[in-house]
Amino acid sequence: MKTYDYLLEHGIKPSMQRIAIMDYLISRKDHPSIDAIHMALNKKLPTLSKTTVYNTLKLFVENRAALMLTIEEKNTCFDGDTSLHSHFLCKKCGKILDMPFYGDKIENLTYVNGFLIDEIHHYYKGICPSCEGKKI
Structure with missing residues (x-):
């Protein structure tokens, strides 16, 4: 399924930033933090702010398009795999x-x-x- 359709399926209006963030999450198995996502995508999207990454991830979690992991007290990480x-x-x-x-x-x-x-x-x-x- 394409990222665009995946976001729509979860009630999220696709944008260039949202698609880039979801593509990055889905392609990773290392459960990146907000900082890691921002640094990785900032090269491709130099206008992408850390606030946009934070708000987008919050939206993904609220709509069950991604998981927020708090396994480590010091660092919140995210997972694009929402399966059990x-x-x-x-x-x-x-x-x-x-x-x-x-x-x-x-x-x-x-x-x-x-x-x-x-x-x-x-x-x-x-x-x-x-x-x-x-x-x-």
């Missing part, structure tokens, strides 16, 4: 990696014991195989 999955933070190198979700498969907007569930955050923390010297 977990994240792993390596305490040694600081990388955030995708992992399969091993919990109960709860779909969005499902009631569990009377609670309406519309978000799941499932984080692991430890040492990644690269830092342990093991091959993945």
